[in-house]
Amino acid sequence: MNEKKDLTTILSALIEDENSVQLTAEEQTILDEVMGLLDGFDKNLEALSHAKDKGLTTTQWMESQLRKSVKRIAKNDAEEDRLISAINQTIGDKLINQVTEDNQEQTSTNQQTEEAKQ
Amino acid sequence: MNENLRDVTRNIANCTKAIPAAISVELNEMDILDGNLNENINSEWLQPLIDGKLSPQDIINKKTIIAKAIIKGIKEGVIAPMTAEDIAALIDEGITRMTIAKQVAQGSIDTIEAMDVLVDHAASRVVTIADTVITKVENAALERADSISDTLVDTAANGLKVVASAFPPTRVLVPFIDTAAQFIKPVARTIVKKGITMVANAARTIVKEVVPFIADKVKQVGRAVKNFFKSLF
Numbered sequence: 012m013n014e015k016k017d018l019t020t021i022l023s024a025l026i027e028d029e030n031s032v033q034l035t036a037e038e039q040t041i042l043d044e045v046m047g048l049l050d051g052f053d054k055n056l057e058a059l060s061h062a063k064d065k066g067l068t069t070t071q072w073m074e075s076q077l078r079k080s081v082k083r084i085a086k087n088d089a090e091e092d093r094l095i096s097a098i099n100q101t102i103g104d105k106l107i108n109q110v111t112e113d114n115q116e117q118t119s120t121n122q123q124t125e126e127a128k129q
Numbered sequence: 130m131n132e133n134l135r136d137v138t139r140n141i142a143n144c145t146k147a148i149p150a151a152i153s154v155e156l157n158e159m160d161i162l163d164g165n166l167n168e169n170i171n172s173e174w175l176q177p178l179i180d181g182k183l184s185p186q187d188i189i190n191k192k193t194i195i196a197k198a199i200i201k202g203i204k205e206g207v208i209a210p211m212t213a214e215d216i217a218a219l220i221d222e223g224i225t226r227m228t229i230a231k232q233v234a235q236g237s238i239d240t241i242e243a244m245d246v247l248v249d250h251a252a253s254r255v256v257t258i259a260d261t262v263i264t265k266v267e268n269a270a271l272e273r274a275d276s277i278s279d280t281l282v283d284t285a286a287n288g289l290k291v292v293a294s295a296f297p298p299t300r301v302l303v304p305f306i307d308t309a310a311q312f313i314k315p316v317a318r319t320i321v322k323k324g325i326t327m328v329a330n331a332a333r334t335i336v337k338e339v340v341p342f343i344a345d346k347v348k349q350v351g352r353a354v355k356n357f358f359k360s361l362f
Contacts, residue, residue, distance in 0.1 A: 017202060017205070017207035017208075018198060018199070018202045018207060018208060018304070018305075018308045019170065019308050019311055021198045021201050021202050021205070021207075022194070022195065022198040022308065022312070023170055023171070025194045025197055025198050025201075026171055026174050026194065026312075027171075029194060029197075032197060032198075032201050034197065034200065034201075038200050038201075038204065041200055041213050041216075042193070042196055042197060042200055044213035044217075045196045045200075045213045045216045045217045045220075046189070046192070046193060046196065048213060048214060048217035048218075048257060048258070048261065049189075049192055049196075049217050049220060049221060050189075051257035051260070051261065052217065052221050052250070052253050052254055052257050053253075054257075055253035055256050055257050056249060056250065056253040058253075059249055059252060059253055060249075069245075069248060069249055069252050072252070073252045073255065073256055076256040076260070077255075077256060077259055080256075080259055080260040080263045081259075081263060081285075083263055083264075083267055084263060084266060084267055084270070084281055084282065084285055085282060086282075090282045093282060093286060094263075094282060094285055094286055094289065097285075097286035097287075097289045097290075098255070098259055098289050098292050101289060101290050101292045101293050102255070102292065102293070102295075102296075104293070105293040105296055
């Protein structure tokens with residue numbers, strides 16, 4: 012796969028010399044955003060760990076955090092529910108897409124296997 | 130607690146479980162980590178990250194280099210365009226998956242604990258990304274001094290679609306892991322591969338648990354998806 016080989020090449024060059032690749036201002040902004048998100052993931056994971064130590068389940072923690080976030084802009088319960096539902100709908104759609112994609116990959120893999128056998 | 134909200138969050142938890150499970154199954158089907166290896170590659174570089182033997186700052190440094198490589202790869206057209214959320218989730222899921230695969234293969238954790246770790250990571254990503262979207266909407270509204278605008282919730286609801294980025298697609302995750310695995314020692318690579326298979330087998334069981342939930346959803350995407358599950362069990 013070319014993608015794999017090329018990403019490997021870029022990563023190898025960066026490992027050798029981090030300054031071998033210069034980012035534009037726009038790319039630097041994206042990098043900062045990525046690193047901010049990764050930091051957020053780690054902090055929330057730690058918060059989740061503490062919550063579980065106190066007896067909460069992952070679902071309960073996720074619910075409380077999402078409610079806390081949406082409450083900042085929701086004017087009432089209906090708006091709060093609407094925003095939570097939007098998140099749920101998005102994840103539900105993603106699930107369907109993921110399963111469909113995996114099914115297509117599976118079909119492709121099966122076809123390749125069949126072709127190889129023939 | 131609002132019953133509707135309880136249902137919604139339960140669905141989120143189900144999706145959170147099912148997606149990494151589906152990805153695990155897919156990873157198991159592919160000949161991951163079996164590519165031709167380049168002897169010039171520094172196979173020690175990622176090892177300490179997978180082994181959990183790095184200081185927080187060193188972890189950040191390595192993830193920064195990986196993120197930088199992906200951003201450059203996108204610019205040079207060797208990787209499909211991705212948002213910052215996509216890139217961050219890909220790095221988090223990819224590294225986590227390799228780390229837990231190694232731990233499972235070595236017996237440090239069992240497969241159920243491994244799936245819990247994957248679910249917890251996905252949950253933290255959903256919460257982080259959702260909060261980031263809400264903060265952006267909130268800040269934009271404050272700048273315009275219209276925080277009571279009727280369209281605020283509409284904007285946020287639309288913006289929250291980016292939460293889907295919390296679950297990296299298989300077609301992106303598999304090549305990422307395959308690439309990253311070249312930067313760990315060959316022995317560890319073999320162990321990771323074994324662990325991925327073990328987690329994938331456990332994931333099949335979890336997918337089976339959420340099939341009743343998925344069954345309602347798959348009606349929307351036709352017979353092909355049902356065939357996918359039939360092929361699994």
